[in-house]
Amino acid sequence: MNTFVIPASKSLTLTDKIPNGNIQDYKIIVGCDNGFEYHSLLYFNISSLPNNIIVTKAELTLFKCDGFHNDKSIEFIIYPMYDHFSIYTTYSRIPAADKFSGARFYPIISKSTVTIDITHIVSSWIKNVSSNKGMIISNMWNNSIANFGSALAKKKHIVPFITITYENNSNKYTKNNKLHCNHDFHLSVQIVNSCNPIIAPVSPNPSLTEVIAIGTIEQHSIFVVIIELVITRIGGTLDKYYVSDEYINSTDEPLNINKTYSIPVVPALNTGDSITSTNIYGAYRGSASI
Structure with a gap:
C-alpha cells in the first residue's frame, strides 16, 4: 500500500x-x-x-x-x-x-x-x-x-x-461496470415551453415549464434521473425546482428516451424573472430482468 x-x-x-x-x-x-x-x-x-x-x-x-x-x-x-x-x-x-x-x-x-x-x-x-x-x-x-x-x-x-x-493495478484495463457510471448516461435536457406571465401581479397558481429529456439508456438496466430547473428571480435570487423519474429497459437493445416533463414553478414566473438553466443528473442502479 x-x-x-x-x-x-x-x-x-x-x-x-x-x-x-x-x-x-x-x-x-x-x-x-x-x-x-x-x-x-x-x-x-x-x-x-x-x-x-x-x-x-x-x-x-x-x-x-x-x-x-x-x-x-x-x-x-x-x-x-x-x-x-x-x-x-x-x-x-x-x-x-x-x-x-x-x-x-x-x-x-x-x-x-x-x-x-x-x-x-x-x-x-x-x-x-x-x-x-x-x-x-x-x-x-x-x-x-x-x-x-x-x-x-x-x-x-x-x-x-x-x-x-x-x-x-496489475490489470491493464478494466471496463467500468455500468452500476458505477454516473456521468456516462447519454441524456440531455432542454426547455421546450414556458408559461411566462407578462404583467404583475404574480399568479397564485404555479407556472408550468416544460422540459424534454432526450437520449438512450443501456440494455437490461434501470436508470434513475433527476431534472433540475433553475430560475433567476428579478431580485437576483436563484430558485431551483426538481422532478424525478425512473427508466426501465428490459430489452436487448438501447432504449431511446424522448419524454416531456411539466415542472411547476411556485411562486409563478413574473415579469423580470428568467429561466437560467436546466440540468439532468442520473445513475444506473441495477439490471432489469426480462
Whole structure:
C-alpha cells in the first residue's frame, strides 16, 4: 500500500448574499444563516498521482475554525462537480454537481478536524481524470454555519487535504461496470415551453415549464434521473425546482428516451424573472430482468 497527500489548490465560497460575487478568504463557509445560504468549492490537483492505480481509501480532512461542540444532528454533504470553477464563479452561475454521488458528514463536533470518506469520488477521478472538476460542500437542511480553513490560508496547517491510499493495478484495463457510471448516461435536457406571465401581479397558481429529456439508456438496466430547473428571480435570487423519474429497459437493445416533463414553478414566473438553466443528473442502479 502507498499513501499520497494532496492539499487543496483552489477554494471559493458562494452565497446568495452576494449572488454576482464570491468570497475568497482564508476560510470557506458552509451552511445557512439568517436567510442566506453558503456553498464552498474545493479543487485538488491529482496529476502527481502515479498512473494505473487502484484507490483503496481516500479521506478529505477539513480544519474547523469555529463551532467546537457536539451536535451530530447537523448534516453536511459533499458532491463532485460537473463543471470547473474560477475566481469569476458566482452564486448566480453555481457549477452543476453530481447529486447521486454525495458524501455526508457531521462537522459540528468538539474536535478541531473533521474527516470524510470520499473514496468513491476520488476513484471516479482516477478512472477518468477529466471528470475531476472539484467538489462542492453544502448544508441545506439546517440553520447552521460551519467555517473551515481554505486553500488560501496563510497558515498552511489549516489548508484542506486529501489522503489517498492506493495500490498498483496489475490489470491493464478494466471496463467500468455500468452500476458505477454516473456521468456516462447519454441524456440531455432542454426547455421546450414556458408559461411566462407578462404583467404583475404574480399568479397564485404555479407556472408550468416544460422540459424534454432526450437520449438512450443501456440494455437490461434501470436508470434513475433527476431534472433540475433553475430560475433567476428579478431580485437576483436563484430558485431551483426538481422532478424525478425512473427508466426501465428490459430489452436487448438501447432504449431511446424522448419524454416531456411539466415542472411547476411556485411562486409563478413574473415579469423580470428568467429561466437560467436546466440540468439532468442520473445513475444506473441495477439490471432489469426480462
